[in-house]
Amino acid sequence: MNRGTLRTGLRAAASLAAVSLFLVAGCSSTGTTAGTSSSKAANLAITFLPKNLGNAYFDTSDKGGKKAIDELGGKYAEVGPAAAAPDAQVQYINTLTQQGVGGIVVSANDKAAICDALTAAMDAKIKVVTYDSDTNPECRNLFINQATADGIAKVEVDMIAKQIGDSGEIAILSASANATNQNAWIDLMKTQLASSHPNIKLVDTVYGNDDDQTSFDKTAGLLSAHPNLKGIISPTTVGITAAARYLSTSSAKGKVFLTGLGTPNQMRQYVKDGTVTEFALWNPADLGYLAAYASAALIKGDITGKTGDTFTAGTLGKFTVGANNTVLLGDPYKFNKDNIDQFNF
Numbered sequence: 001m002n003r004g005t006l007r008t009g010l011r012a013a014a015s016l017a018a019v020s021l022f023l024v025a026g027c028s029s030t031g032t033t034a035g036t037s038s039s040k041a042a043n044l045a046i047t048f049l050p051k052n053l054g055n056a057y058f059d060t061s062d063k064g065g066k067k068a069i070d071e072l073g074g075k076y077a078e079v080g081p082a083a084a085a086p087d088a089q090v091q092y093i094n095t096l097t098q099q100g101v102g103g104i105v106v107s108a109n110d111k112a113a114i115c116d117a118l119t120a121a122m123d124a125k126i127k128v129v130t131y132d133s134d135t136n137p138e139c140r141n142l143f144i145n146q147a148t149a150d151g152i153a154k155v156e157v158d159m160i161a162k163q164i165g166d167s168g169e170i171a172i173l174s175a176s177a178n179a180t181n182q183n184a185w186i187d188l189m190k191t192q193l194a195s196s197h198p199n200i201k202l203v204d205t206v207y208g209n210d211d212d213q214t215s216f217d218k219t220a221g222l223l224s225a226h227p228n229l230k231g232i233i234s235p236t237t238v239g240i241t242a243a244a245r246y247l248s249t250s251s252a253k254g255k256v257f258l259t260g261l262g263t264p265n266q267m268r269q270y271v272k273d274g275t276v277t278e279f280a281l282w283n284p285a286d287l288g289y290l291a292a293y294a295s296a297a298l299i300k301g302d303i304t305g306k307t308g309d310t311f312t313a314g315t316l317g318k319f320t321v322g323a324n325n326t327v328l329l330g331d332p333y334k335f336n337k338d339n340i341d342q343f344n345f
């Protein structure tokens with residue numbers, strides 16, 4: 001259980017306001033700068049590249065990354081596309097390679113489309129860490145996984161089964177069609193539904209592209225296409241928030257159950273008004289913080305990313321690289337009306 005981890009993230013969140021002020025003031029880091037240098041100092045210029053900008057989930061995760069990079073005396077930056085399209089991240093990766101950053105921390109919109117660009121970055125001695133959504137394994141040094149895919153699928157299936165009485169039609173409102181993370185979770189949800197919930201029927205899977213309006217419209221579409229729908233699982237913080245907003249003012253409120261992965265701050269009002277009973281997530285700030293420490297450990301040569309390597313991620317403590325060059329943050333955590341006010345992210 002990552003309750004302790006979540007608490008750590010909350011404390012971190014409190015200090016982020018100060019961090020933001022620092023940024024607004026236009027101060028640059030005192031850490032190592034990008035580019036080749038005659039000095040032997042590690043190049044701790046680490047840039048975060050989320051699926052898209054303007055997504056509260058990545059705002060929080062990348063602030064966690066900034067906190068870690070500040071602790072390390074490095075130079076944090078964040079760049080990214082407006083839309084979570086499969087190859088939209090390629091141009092950013094190419095630019096970062098030309099700039100000679102020390103590390104790229106990326107959440108992939110597509111596991112293959114950014115591979116050539118990442119391989120070129122690694123050829124240029126840049127350390128590549130994926131977090132949140134992985135690429136093909138050969139295109140990065142390490143993947144920082146928020147929770148096991150099986151555990152994420154199970155928590156979502158368990159929540160919807162409980163909410164709809166383990167019987168009836170459900171649909172999935174996902175992120176973009178190529179997203180590595182959501183697609184892995186959806187495959188496992190299908191397996192778990194088939195093996196353990198024979199009376200639940202998955203009738204549709206639609207894609208809101210991690211865009212608020214598209215996700216809102218897809219929710220409306222699901223409800224009109226499936227009049228007997230009893231539940232929606234949205235394994236994306238953008239999707240679940242848009243779906244909750246739609247349901248909260250529709251006649252389906254209280255009849256069609258909604259669960260999935262959301263942030264407490266975005267979902268609070270929908271839990272309080274009865275649109276949503278329970279949803280899950282991990283602490284995105286902890287994920288970004290861990291990814292930044294892993295990136296720095298690779299850059300400094302403390303680890304190579306092989307199974308069994310260990311490193312310390314600041315206040316989160318010690319982590320060990322597991323199979324497939326993957327580091328695991330922890331377990332998913334469930335939020336409901338009894339605990340949601342304890343969280344602020």
Ligand code: RAM
Nearest residue numbers: 057175235236237238261
């Ligand atoms: C969205 C993104 C992200 C995912 C979360 C749950 O913010 O799709 O990749 O991990 O939802």
